[in-house]
Amino acid sequence: MTSLDATPTAGATPPGTKTTTMTLGKALNAGLRRAMQDDDHVVLLGEDVGALGGVFRITEGLQDEFGAQRVVDAPLAESAIVGAAIGLALRGYRPVCEIQFDGFIYPAFDQIVSQLAKMRARSGGRVTLPVVIRVPVGGGIGAVEHHSESNEAYFAHTAGLRVVSCADPGDSYRLIRAAIASDDPVIFYEPKRRYWDKGPVDLDAAPASLDRARVLREGRDVTLVAHGPTVKTALAAAEAATEDGFSVGVVDLRTISPLDMDTLMRCAETTGRMVVVHEASTFLGIGAEIAAAITEACFHVLEAPVLRVGSYNLPYPPAKVEDDFLPDVDRVLDAVDRALKF
Amino acid sequence: MTSLDATPTAGATPPGTKTTTMTLGKALNAGLRRAMQDDDHVVLLGEDVGALGGVFRITEGLQDEFGAQRVVDAPLAESAIVGAAIGLALRGYRPVCEIQFDGFIYPAFDQIVSQLAKMRARSGGRVTLPVVIRVPVGGGIGAVEHHSESNEAYFAHTAGLRVVSCADPGDSYRLIRAAIASDDPVIFYEPKRRYWDKGPVDLDAAPASLDRARVLREGRDVTLVAHGPTVKTALAAAEAATEDGFSVGVVDLRTISPLDMDTLMRCAETTGRMVVVHEASTFLGIGAEIAAAITEACFHVLEAPVLRVGSYNLPYPPAKVEDDFLPDVDRVLDAVDRALKF
Amino acid sequence: MSSTHDHVANDEPSLEVAPRREVSPPVQFVTPEGEVTALGEQHGIDLDLARQLYRHMSLARRLDQEALALQRQGELGLWLQCWGQEAAQVGSILALRESDYVFPSYREHAAALVRGISPTELLSQWRGATHAGWDPTSRNLHFYSLVLGTQTLHATGYAMGAVLDGGEHVVAAYFGDGAASQGDVSEAFNWAAARDLPVLFICQNNQWAISTPTSLQYRTPVHERAAGFGLRSFHVDGNDALAVHAVTAQAADIVRRGQGPALVEAVTFRMAGHSTSDDPTKYRTAEEFAAWEARDPLTRLRTLLEHRDTEPSWFSALSAEADELGVEVRRACRAIEAPKLDDLFDHAYAHPHSLVDVERLTHREFVDSLEVAG
Amino acid sequence: MSSTHDHVANDEPSLEVAPRREVSPPVQFVTPEGEVTALGEQHGIDLDLARQLYRHMSLARRLDQEALALQRQGELGLWLQCWGQEAAQVGSILALRESDYVFPSYREHAAALVRGISPTELLSQWRGATHAGWDPTSRNLHFYSLVLGTQTLHATGYAMGAVLDGGEHVVAAYFGDGAASQGDVSEAFNWAAARDLPVLFICQNNQWAISTPTSLQYRTPVHERAAGFGLRSFHVDGNDALAVHAVTAQAADIVRRGQGPALVEAVTFRMAGHSTSDDPTKYRTAEEFAAWEARDPLTRLRTLLEHRDTEPSWFSALSAEADELGVEVRRACRAIEAPKLDDLFDHAYAHPHSLVDVERLTHREFVDSLEVAG
């Protein structure tokens, strides 16, 4: 058992020689290409990942480069995609599946939860399943039903999986490569409304750690904890809070299972106040676990309960009202206020 | 929108005229029979629910009484069972599905989460799906893999469902009837290792409330919160704690979604210390939500963090070690001690 | 394992189950050129029916074009065109009784129009105002199912209920060539066949599932697969409205008489991209498009009707009707209002739910606080 | 809808795809009475092979009986007997190469024995000591899959990998008549057929899925369904070891030569209850049992061998070998030790996982605290 962390610090991507600016989507594409070049046992499979390059074009050009045997347009069946990936992994491959949208992962739930997550433990550690399941996740793009869900809590509650959520281009490039390098199965969430966000990407950067959060901003008064699409929201809220004279820190979780409790505890101890922000509904969302665990670990230093900002306990609403449904800067600031008032 | 609660108090089953002693399994059987007699739109479907009466005999005798059209031996396909139940409900029936074991509900996950849970909201409240999914749940019977899981957190995190967990014969009889009477879809958990436990059942009792917890035991020092199979464990632990001079209360959640926050808050305020006990792994188990929500609601009265006793973040182990894996009286007492020491 | 037989012996008699005879060609009554086939003549051509079909198809195409334009103008978030599939949809749904409950997938706009779904009801989902635009019981048409294949199992259960109720029934489920790969669809075939349920499966095989051609989706056509499960199986030229109607009528008749489920595979083509977000030039050729354009379902029926003495005035009246529909579609679309999140708290559960009640309140208070602040 | 055709017209020509001809009878080489059939004669009877099959089948039956006894004594938590299915299992797996990777379901004890799985490896799962008793790569036999049908997709993916690696392959997947109803199995059929993958599906149709008879499970036999997906399809008397062997060999040969996937449906019977927890008298008759007892796969082969001059001494030597196995099974079973929960913390993840690390520690500390206390 070796740690996957090849980087000395878990902070923001250090600038390298090959740093270029690209969108998050392109960074993922570059990360996939790089992984496929480095290891010819990496194969991609999913609906429309070939000639089309996926509905978000994340696999664009890869079938041209690596052929239809390594970039496989699957029949339209998610259970089959994950089940076949398990078989490929048993044969020594490192499959990377694409689930077209968050809401279409459920037909594969049995293969993920009963098979992918548990097969290693079942085998007494003899069988290794290096499978990555990429999932464009979350709302905010005005989509129809089933195209805007945040379901990371289901998989985080499932022992045997790792759950990763990327937030910006540079880190996405490092995280996708780490996920593919991992010998554990990884559910890899891509924040679909951030696909077109641009940022620096160091193509020489080593794969990221799969168990370290990033402190994107130190704070003294309140710590905001976010992942994936809400990292940007949290940063904006922290910025806004500065104008009101508060020092608000931001942590990007990056990995939801496991949680980087060391970093979270350190922040909770510094600020005594913490607000978790995610798009999933708060009830049993990852914020519940963070609140419970941080409260247990830091009971005596907390000045306020760990608060949660998520969506409501309703199925994802029609696009016209999603802005009211999703956590936004105002709702985060409201929680910051409440935390400060305790 | 009317409340389902036909009972004035949500406490323990009040003694009635027709109180008899029976096992939890038989009480469920009686509840199903009663519901089928009262409403001929109640139909049962599942694997082996007919002549065999289900692998736990919960539906024993019902096919004889109501015929093979109302007690349907389904083809071996869980997605189809739930999908067909949705169709039956659309046609005006009140289907009650049996999933043979907890670990076999996942093939139906998509139908449950994308369809059953969301169809009412999708329709703008026009469509009603009174579907019950009965699930024998949890470990402790020395079973093989997939036969001992506790997966209530997945469904509790899913808006649109109600999640119910029964603990003793009398209450199970009342809860299953309430679940069938509910116009909302209900995931109904039956604690399989308690199927053979005996207790009083009042066959005249009204259906239970689907949003009230039961305070089984008042306490002054610590409140134990449990549901389903761990209610008995919690009661035993409370009893043992008495010997050490502590007054420990026990709450049976009964409904996991929604949680009866009023009762939980009242108990937290009384004792200032709370321990949640469930068989699911603690990480993102229902205890996380209770801890987070109670801490937020009762921050200033808590003398200790809400502690959680569950199983570990591992797939359910082979039967020979399940006793070490599941929360037992010793682990609950250990948590009570820790809570008291804060 | 020296004692085992050399099992690669090539002189050995085949022990295989005799493979099925060649694939049967789709039923066709009218050629792409508008000529009536021998089978069509044998069956007889009902010109009243042909006009009825043509009218619905024309109106559907107009609606489809208007919706596309509205999406391009930003009035709709998304649109999935039914262009090219009008015959498959109109022909099949008109062959059912209005009392037959139908589960569509998400592209059945032409079928929906036949069932009387209004432009407002149809477009509100694609404008992002609702997830389901109409009351399914009012027209015996369920709302769209977006998770592929799930509705086939709903149809199976609905048919179980219909059998319990007694009487004669057809419960229909539409799905595509891609959706057919989902396990749910096979489970539905199997259950319906095992219990002789009155389900009519209607597969519009439009050759593509987004960018995935049927050649990558399966080895045998869907009607072959269905036959393997024991369904009564039909294969029809999906761009020939009269043939689709006749075939569906015959299949529905079998189903209605309790002889078990049936499947109609209608061979057609998705002329547009998958949706307004799609770019079909990435994966298919102009030649393929052109070949199917030559098989257009409207042109073929128009030619037939013109040859068989339908007056030009009939066509121009229809054209005017379509223009009216176009006006109404544009008006209706723009008039669709966004719902309030506040109201949605009432729709998720039938009975009060304490968490939802708390969140409704929290949301209201938060909105109010913003109004006070801002 | 007055203008529509009266579609119930009974004089109308059928537009249906011609239904498949009658179900083909299963291939049989040796009758239940031990006589060789014409097809058997044509194929030729290999007595060395017959003895090899008989030996494996006898040993498997002995193991099965011992395991049943051990369960009744409380030494095993559960046992699912393979009694009655020995020919289906031994005949099929012996027709594969040892290099062919095999995905069993959970009742393939006879097949596992052929692949050299030891009694310890086989029983430890049912004693509750492990979830998977053996290293799958050492014998190219995956461990058991308990979630029905899931392994058929693993086989499909494994076959994709085999194709990528190049060379000739057969990847086999066993499953039952009940499991065949799961969507996963249909998805596996479809994918394997669509991409010509070298998968050999082996369905042991033992007539029952716990208490559910095949008559409630499906309308057409599984080999018909598979043919509908485009698989090469075989139907064999599953209690006739020689026929199963020949049919599997021929199917495997097709698969190995890259002609796409195939399916063998072996018709057999689950003589015991579903498991040691089951009571089959609740749902099936003594007559049914008796009818299948008369078709016992061992008796039939023994009669054949006796008729064809196999010495009594050969049978008594085998009997002694079975007795030895019985002794070993009992010894091995009792010697299987329970694992420590402590060790299981190392098996769930390949890389360190901070939560698991913390919980490992918590668990140790808790156990230590109990020891100190008690």
Ligand SMILES: Cc1ncc(C[n+]2csc(CCOP(=O)(O)OP(=O)(O)O)c2C)c(N)n1
């Ligand atoms: C379970 C599921 N997986 C993926 C999708 C995304 N998706 C929407 S439509 C589509 C293609 C469907 O093709 P087909 O069934 O042939 O219908 P068509 O679009 O051609 O009408 C896909 C992959 C989905 N809606 N549901």
Ligand SMILES: Cc1ncc(C[n+]2csc(CCOP(=O)(O)OP(=O)(O)O)c2C)c(N)n1
């Ligand atoms: C997905 C799933 N659902 C239910 C079960 C419970 N179960 C175990 S075996 C069985 C019957 C299987 O029948 P069949 O496939 O015919 O195999 P057989 O037992 O006859 O060998 C059932 C329902 C399961 N293991 N997996």
Ligand SMILES: [Mg+2]
């Ligand atoms: Mg299509």
Ligand SMILES: [Mg+2]
């Ligand atoms: Mg069987």
